[in-house]
Amino acid sequence: MLTEKFEQLRALFQEMEQALIAYSGGVDSTLVAKIAYDALGDRALAVTAVSPSLLPEELEDAKIQAATIGIGHKIVQTHEMENPNYTSNPVNRCYFCKSELHDTLKPLALQLGYPYVVDGVNADDLHDYRPGIQAAKERGARSPLAEVGVTKVEVRQLSQQLGLPWWDKPAQPCLSSRFPYGEEITVAKLQRVGRAEIFLRKLGWQNLRVRSEGDTARIELASEQIKEFVLTTDLQKIVSAFQDFGFIYVTLDLEGYRSGKLNQVLNREVLSVKL
Template identity: 80%
Template structure:
């Protein structure tokens, strides 16, 4: 199945003269960038949007991965933090984020002569509440993975078959997704939650979230990791580290990590 879909993705890019990839460095957009480069060569360009909602470590990953692929890679700044419709964190916050992204990329693509702006939306994303997808569509972006029906699991399978070292990289949506709807987002809060997640990754935990609610940090780990985490981690030291970052309270979500958990309030 994945071999057939890989060929379909290649065929899709064969029909494009030039393509500009909205490239976050995540496993989805990196696979898209890889296939685009394999088919189009120098007629493909990957662009990463840099803003406070992107961890510096994620930017380094994006640069490293694009260099390994061989695709041309550039950076642009986006300014969603200047938009109160975004920073007030409404339930459609992602719409304003992607609007800013594609309002930046589309004129650039037209100026440079790129026929298409391509993103990494996959088929599973269409089943979740993702208002940003609407913003991208309104601006003419295309989503090859979703068009072909490639699921997240198939993205990883295809990436592994292409010997991409990051095929199992954990999902890392923008840091604004760590805050409950309605809580204002600031640069300070974004940096605080980002540093907290990096602290946990240095302890060896990769698939995780630190959800932030006012002065409280709530750690989400896979349910099967919780017992060992409580047993093995120096919890007083962890609490002190989080408090040094600006949190007052540190909690552990006993349900465990689940992608999109904050969207359950919408149900």
């Protein structure tokens, strides 16, 4: 079944003949970039959008991964932080982020002669609250993984089978996802969260989030790692570092890390919006 989906993806890109990939460096868009390059060679181009909501380390990873694949890689700037519809952090914040992204990528693709802009949306994403998907669709973007029905688990399986060393890379959505809806997003807040997560990763904790609410940082780790974290980590060192970053209070979420946790406050009416 997975082999069949892989062949469908290759055929899809061969039919496109040329494609520009919205490439964040995450495992999904990197798999798309790999398959596109293998099918199209120099007729595929990966483009990474840089803004304050992207960790600098993620940009470096994207560069390394693109170079490993061999695909051409271009970096552009996006300016969603200039849009109050985005910085006010409404429940459909991602719609305005992806609008900015694809309003940047589509003209670039046309200018460079690429008829298609494709992204890394997978089949599982279609079942979550992802208003950004609507913005991409409105601007004509295609989602090969979703079109073929490739799930997140299958993304990792395919990446591993293709020999991509980052097949098990933790998901890393934009830093704006660390804030509860309704709390204004600023560059300073994004940088504060980013520095905190980098600090913890350098200590060896990889699959994590630092959620920010006002002056409070809430650390989320995999539930099975919480005990080890409390027993083996210099907690005061972490508190001091986080306070240096600008937080006042530092807490640990006892439930543990769960993707999309901040969406649990949304009511069913919002979550049932058809994208």
